[in-house]
Every structure is written in structure tokens, then in C-alpha cells.
Amino acid sequence: MARSGRIALAQVNTTVGDFAGNAARVRAAAEVAREAGAALAVFPELTVCGYPPRDLLDLPDFLERARQALEELARPAAWSKGIALVVGFPEAPDGAPPPGVYNAAALISDGRVVAVGRKSLLPTYDVFDETRYFLPAGASTTAAAPEGLGVPLGLSVCEDIWNDQRFWERPRYARDPIADLVRAGAGLVVNVSASPYAMGKAPLRERMLSASARDHGAPIAYVNQVGGNDALLFDGGSMLLARDGAVLARAPLFEEAVLVCDLEGGAPLALGLDGRPLPPPPPPPADAQADEVLRALVMGVRDYVRKCGFRQAVVGLSGGIDSALTACIAAEALGAENVLGVAMPSRYSSGHSREDAAELARNLGVRFREIGIEPMHAAFLAALAADGAPPLCDLADQNVQARVRGQILMAISNDTGALVLTTGNKSEIAVGYCTLYGDMAGGLAAIGDVPKTLVYRVARAANARAGRTLVPERTFTKPPSAELKPGQLDQDSLPPYDVLDDILQAYVEERRPLEAIVARGHDEAIVRRVLRMVVQSEYKRRQAAPVLKVSEKAFGEGRRFPIAQGYRY
Template identity: 55%
Template structure:
């Protein structure tokens, strides 16, 4: 059988556009002589559709879209597409997450997802009923083990074949399908990107092939929907676990594979075909570019004309701006520098140089008149108090007001520039530098921002981001001589703590023991993270590129106090408490 792998970029809710994409590749598949075309999980609705699935009218429209796909599919070609299907029984959630076989103008067969993820960014149990049993789909004389995304993630073998000591689910759909005697595994996925995820998926598929002696077709969604970025990475692996074809990352792809000659193909060196290969920094860069591009494109025509970036002369705004230009083009990015009384001339010069190097429109709007006006207005109330964070943040908020005014006036999407290190510890100003519609670097630690800057310059073959921006000490420039390290540990130390506390869920005691860092320092960082939860709830959505990003995949209470009961029954405060208040730095 000739099978077309169709790695498409659907948009959540855009049923008409998604149908057009499916039919476009269906026609390509028919022209290439394919008998079956495979598309991603929930490609009819886009992933994740979230509470759109609660709307009866939306589900009626989904049914209409599926009917149209079946009717318009080329003669002689069957389609495997992902869509929600109503649960007609009187028990359970009202929908299944299904793979539908469309042929001859109708739905010929369907199988539904069993393993419904409900962790991190996933919440499928909220909407879907799990399928209790496995069934083989026969088509063209081939017994297909069709399953969806998470269904392949509970196999018994781990990396290099070692036994996994823990399984998240009781069922193993892959093993159950193999026991039914399938000729080919076919997985429809909507698996979001995180650094290291493409290699992990390859290994999961490889071990399934080797364990059961069955080749594997994997088709994943590509594109970005709000905070989630989907890398694609669709592939074919042989029964021995060799990669026969691998799609490029972060772009749509199409490939036809013949099951009759799986062993005759030369194994693909995957690293040469993936965007960036083993270079994680390049991979993250391209993920962020796709995230910005699709956020602007998928919000609809005429919503955002251009992207707007406040340029401080610092590394974060420079990298954000460079990513925006790579995503949208220089003609659709506007940079604004807003010097205050404490801004160095170098910061303004670096901002201007960056804009010239990128070829973007550039404006200078001094905020000193606004800051002075606020100072005069607040002077009677603040009389007799020491200047401090409140006065510093008036500057940040004046910049936020300025940028939002420009955004409103010209329909520009304001990109916030804070990185994950700052977002973690609250080193950002509510309604100031946190103002905006999309946080590009919110899941990139500060140390990795520097790596991204070097990558941008290396890819361009010149210093697009000025060397002085990369080498100067980072500073908010809200008071004379200020640097970030006046308030925070060095970023290499801070990030080493944060990656363990935020992504690894380790306790301060465990972090101090592992790293050798001073326990008081680790406790202080943990307290800053916990106390800043209220800020993160008010932040713009951030593009997810790590296994644990701030946003929908990390849910902690804002109002809490971490205590424990000692052996004697007394209450004892645990490091990191309380979380209900924070310093607006």
C-alpha cells in the first residue's frame, strides 16, 4: 500500500480552513498514487479545541466538515483524519477523540483514543471518554493498528530497551494492537514541542517497532496555537526501528511511503533533516519563530498589522525583536526605545543599531515628561517617604502605557520581552514591561537568551544583535548604576536553581545538596518564585519550549502558605512560603 503522510498546520476552530488543508494534501496524495492519506490528531478542529467542544453548534459544524471531507476526497483514496465524535451511549463523557477512515464518500470505520492525558498542558479527560478496547482497521489488504498520540506512550520498553519501572496507565494500546496481529502501526498525533521532545518520540517509536516487529507510521501536527508549538517530526520507521523517512521540523511536509518495500529504503540520518539537527538552541529559535508567526496569522486577517517591541538596548528585547523579524519580516516589525532619566546613551545607541541591522521601523519616545508628571502628581501623597521600587516602577509603567497606546493606535501586537528567569522570580513590573499580547521568551532562561543571541548572529553571519548588547551587564536602568545582580544571584546560579525548582520540582534542601549552593540563597529564590504566582496569572501567554513552562501546564494556588506538621505536632513553615504577596520589582 502507498501511504501519504500529511503533516499539516491546522488552526483551532477554523473548520473551513482545516478542510481545505486536508483536501489539498488529499489531492497531492491521489496524484502520487497513494491509497491512504494519514493526517494528524483532531486535524478537523485543530488542537487543542478546549471548550469549543462544549458548544453543540460547533460539534454540528464538525460533523458537517467530516461529511464534506468524505464527499470531496479523491476517488480511490481513503483518508485517516482526527476529529471529535459524539458518544451515543448514555454513559461517560459525551465525546470520543477519534481517528476516522473516510472512503467512498462516507465514514467507513473509526477508532478512538484510550489514553487521555491530563497532565501539564493536557486536559483531555475534561472532554473525552476513553475507548475501552482495541480494534484493527483493515484497508487495502493491510491490517492497520491505528491509534492516537498518547496511546503510543505507555509501552513496556524504555530507552535502549530497558524495562520501565512505572507506567502512567494500566493499558498498553500498542501491545494490545500487536497482539491482534497488525501489519503496521499508524499514529495520529498532536504532540507539542519541548526541547528534547523530537528525539524522545523517535526513541519511543523505535522501541515499539523493535519490541513488536511492526513498522510504524507517525503523523504529527505542525504549527502553533496560542502558547503551544507543534514541531511535526512525522516519520516512518521500519520493523527493526530504522528511520526510513523523517519530516523536517516546524514546517508542513508531505511524503508517500510504500509498505511493499520498507526494507529497501536507505535509513535517513535524522539529524541532517531536522531543523537545527542536534542543536537545541537552533531548534528553540525556530520554534519561537513559528510561535510568533502563527500567533499573528491565526488570530485572523486584520487583527494585528505588525509586531511592536520596546527596545531597551538589552539582550531580551534584542532577541525578541530578531525573532519577530524572522517570523514576520522586517517590514512588519516596529521598534520603540523609551529613554528615561537613567537610560544610558549606549542603550539608546544599541537599540538604534539593532533596528538598523534588522531593517525595521524605529522610533524614540522619551518618557521623562510622563515620569516627571507622575512624580509631581504623587508628591503630596509620597511626601516624607524614601524613594524606592514604587518610583522605579513608574518608569516601567510609563513605558507600558506608551507601548499600549501605539499598539491600540496602529493595531500592532505588542510583544513582551521578559525571560523565564525574570518571570520566575517576579523581576518584572505588572502593567509595565509585562504589558502586551504575547510573551516570546517567557519559557527561555536568561542564560539561554544569550545563546539565542549568539545563534541569531551566527546564522546571519554578522552581529545583527550588537556585541555591546551581549557583553554589557543586564540592567533595568530604573535607578543610577543599577544592574540585575544588585537584586538577583548571577544568572548562571539563578538558572541552575530555577531549572531544578520549577521544572524538576525539587525542594530547596535537595537543590542545595545537589548544587552546593548556599541554602539561604536557594530558599530566597524559592520564595521569590512562590510569591510571584499572582503576577504570572496576569501575564501574557508565553510560547512553550520546555517540558514545564509557566502557563496552563503549571497550576499552583496564588493564596497559600506552605507549612508542615512536625513529629511533635507543631506547625513549621516550609521554605518558599507564603505565596499570596510579592514585591513588584
């Protein structure tokens, strides 16, 4: 039996287009919530179809299947008896003007949809392009209190709660839908969200939601999606806030949960979709940010592999820090038995690189192969010189080696059905220190949004989480090198990584002009050179594998620059 004022925040991991699977998660979470005495269970944005559906919303059949799935969830059933639901879905009402769809939240009670709240504020920044797909709501929706809850609801969707006029120095929109809901009598603001993860975003959300509850004098039930869909990672972190802004309950990050809590306070209960209590969070690690990034990437790799229909992954192991971290992520995400590490030494590979790659594989327990590329490398050079052509230049020879390695990994992928994870970091991808169809070959760039300096920290976090050495200590301490020619070091071609990463942070993520970056203490010539490299490498990034997003500005769909252009530094 429902207890008065008890609700459940159901942060579930949906898959875009998997209507049956998403509905099954709703039913499972609702049953758990009902058994725990909740009168209302709230689910994330577009739960019915998964977020973000993108151009699938242009397909009439997709929208029809979403409508049917919502109708099925609303039919009277034993699993929903005595509990109301708020579920995100794409609403396509007859006669709506183009694009004809609203991003909506349905309140389901007593076997029917009793109210629909539509998203008012449609973001068009970074990875968002919602005016392409949705109509904005002209008004906000309040609904009568579901039985057992005692307070009327204000239905809002994601961005609607991100425009508190008093919290933001420069609000994006003229209207504040939450203020409208409270003026209309909402006793509990319900916000269904699919807010992507980025470093530092979770505490920002909490400050913003706390300020909104306090400023508007109304409690807020915020439910965020969890899981990875393509490049976007969703961290969950759903929470219930009192009218004074205090956090009454908070769901864990990066895992599905049904958070059962009371509007008047009291100890919340975090349950899994199987109804079992979730373990309490562990103590904060020494490097909390690096550990958080690691957890995000593990979740992202696991979901990308699973949702794309793969079960295994293959990683090229160079003995360096980037491939080591990628292998650690893959092993935790998929299980060591489902990961193959492949070392591909050349005539220039050092003995320590081969040793470190093998030791990493042993430490992780992943399968391991070593395939020397010297015969293939030599065959390429001989074939290209067969008609009397001059020897390849130094750069071309280096790229041949990288492309031989890419061919080997893709052959293994084709033969075994395993997904190739590329190992390039954000620093390299930014300045083009990577080879098309070589080390860029693969299906997912697991650490492509992790700068080199952060790679070291996240790899340390992987060792710390395991409680033992996974990445060999020498991998941390030796100078980075592509080992494509004798005595090569990364720093022969690039500024020191601490310098490079600060310049890239300022330019890519903070969008600072050249003069402001120089004012941070950098040499102007180095800054100009780095910025030119970023601009000139756009064609490579356009052909890169999807990059798991962990920063405010990742390479990919959230950063759209032309390839053919004349803007230079």
C-alpha cells in the same frame, strides 16, 4: 495511480475552530499525496477541529460543525478518488455518557467513513486535561487494508503510543493499546498525534517509537501536528518506522509537509502543500539546541499573530539582550516591515543602550521610534506629590517608569492594531523581576519560557542563522541592567544568572526539593531566597501574557499553583 504500500504522512498546521481552513489543508495535502502515488494519507490528531479545542468541546454547535466537516471530507470527490484518509476528529455519538465525546480517528475510503478508532489513554499531566473533555475507548480498533496498501491498519491516537511497557521504567497506564492492536492483526500501526514541542522531545519520541515498533514487531506511521496554537508549539517530525525500529522516513521540524514513503523502504519524498519538493535540511548549526528553540519561537510568534488576526507587532527596545532577541524573532516571523521597535529612554538610560537599540533596529530593518519617558515620569511624580505626600520609595519610582513604557506600547498597539510582544525571560518571570502593567504589558510573552542563560545562546543563533550581525556584540557583553536607577545591575537584586537558572531548572522543571537543590552545590540561603521569590510571584504570573512553551515545564497552564497559600521555604 497508487503504488502498493505507499503512504503519505501529512503534518499540517491547523487552527482551532477553523473547520473550512482545516478541511482545505486536508484536501490540498491529500491531492499532493494522491498525485505522488500514495494509497493512504494520514493526518494529525483532531485535524478537523484543530488541537487543543478545550472548552469549545462543551458547545453542541462546535461538535455539530465538526461532524459536518468530517462528512464533507468523506463525500466522494475528485481530490480523494483512489486514496484513503485517516483524519483526527471529535466524535460525539448519540447516547454517550458525559462528557459525551471521543478523541477519534476516522478511516475514510471510497467516499465513506469505514472505521473509527478512539483514543484509549487520556493524559492529565502538564498542559493536558483530556479526561475533562473525552471518554476513554474501551477497546482498540483495527481496520481492513485500504485498496493499494496491502496491510490492515491499527488506529491509535497520540498518548496511546506513549505507554510501551518495556520502554518506560514506570508506565503511566496499565494498558498498552499498541500491543492490543498488534494482537488483533494490525499490519501497520497508524498514530495520529498532537504532541507539543519541548527541548529534547524530538529525539525522545524517535527512541520511543523505534522501541515500540521493534518490541511489537509492527511498522508505525506516526503523524504529528505542526504549528502554534496559543502557548503550545507543535514541531511535526512525523516519521515512518519499520518493524525492526529503523526510521524509514522523517518529516522536517516546524514546517508543513507531505512525506510520501513506502512501507518496504526506498527514498522518501518530502513535499509542500503546493506539491513542490521541500529543500533538504541544512547542516546542523554549531548550537543545534539554541537554533531549534529559535525556530520554534519564530513559528510560535508567526502563528499566534496570524491566528489571532494581527499582522504586525511592536517591541520595546531597551538595548538589552531580551528585547533584542524578541525583535529578532518578530522580524523573522512577520517580516521586518511588520515590526516596530520602540526605544523609551529615561533619565537613567545609558548612551550605549540607546545606541544599541537603534543599531539593532537598523540591522534588522525594522521600523524604529525613540520616545523619551522623562516628561511623563516627571508628571507622575509631581502629581503623586501634589497634596504634600512624601516622595515615592525607590521601588515604586522604578515601577512608575516601567508602567509609563507599558502605557506607550499599549497606546501604539491600540492606534495601529499591532500586537505588543513582551520581552521578559523565564528567569525574570520566575522570581518576579518584572513589573505588572509595565514590562509585562502585552499580548504574548515570546521568550517567557527561555532562561536568561539560554537567551544569550538563542540570540547568538539568530546572528548565525542570518549570517551577519543582528544583535550588536556589545549587547552580549555588557552587564544586564533594568536601568531604572543610577548604576543599577540585575545582579544587585538577583544571584548570578548561571546560579539562578540552575536553581530554577531544578525547582520548576525537575521539581527537586530544597535539599536536593542545595546538594547540587548551591548556598542554602540563596536557594531559600530564590524559592521564596518564585512562590511569592505567582500572582504576577497569573496576570502575565501567554508564554510560548519550549521546556518540559513552562509557566502557564501546565503549572498550576495557588496564589493565596501558606507553603513557604
